[in-house]
Amino acid sequence: MARFYHVDIARFAADADQKWVDNLLSHYDVPGVEGAKQGLARRISTVGVYHIALVRSLTRDAGVSTATAVSLSVRLLTPGVASIPVITGLEFRFDREVFERHIDQAISEAVESVAPARRGRPPKRSEGSPQGSPR
Numbered sequence: 105m106a107r108f109y110h111v112d113i114a115r116f117a118a119d120a121d122q123k124w125v126d127n128l129l130s131h132y133d134v135p136g137v138e139g140a141k142q143g144l145a146r147r148i149s150t151v152g153v154y155h156i157a158l159v160r161s162l163t164r165d166a167g168v169s170t171a172t173a174v175s176l177s178v179r180l181l182t183p184g185v186a187s188i189p190v191i192t193g194l195e196f197r198f199d200r201e202v203f204e205r206h207i208d209q210a211i212s213e214a215v216e217s218v219a220p221a222r223r224g225r226p227p228k229r230s231e232g233s234p235q236g237s238p239r
Contacts, residue, residue: 107150108138108147108148108149109147109148109149109152109153109211110145110146110147110148111125111126111129111145111146111148112214113211113215114152114153116213116217117153117156117157117207117211118153118157118160118161119210120160124160125156128156128170128174129146129156131170132170132171134152134155134159134177135152136148136149136151136153136155137149137156150208150211151181153207154177154203154204154207155174155177155178155181157203157207157210158176158177158180159177162177180196180198180200181200185198185200186198186199186200
């Protein structure tokens with residue numbers, strides 16, 4: 105059974121802010137990400153977290169545009185692909201094993217320290233609640 109995470113776990117693992125992750129997932133189809141309907145929380149698989157983190161690294165560290173980074177992440181995270189030819193004599197190499205190990209560690213840390221934000225309206229207080237009576 106596949107494991108799914110919430111957006112805050114992906115944000116933590118990718119070292120990105122909430123707005124950046126929301127914009128990425130709103131504008132691009134990212135493998136491993138489910139549920140973008142209003143009122144439903146997105147579910148992100150481990151593969152989805154890998155894609156989000158790789159796109160973030162490519163845009164921030166390599167200066168690649170987001171659209172190009174999404175395309176590159178799909179190609180680089182395809183099993184069996186270790187490099188992408190750019191031009192004759194130049195290729196883009198990727199150590200997938202090291203990258204995934206690093207992101208797996210970040211996911212483990214995030215699971216221990218990040219709690220998902222509650223969605224929707226807070227529950228109504230009852231008259232007998234210790235926080236006082238409702239207004």
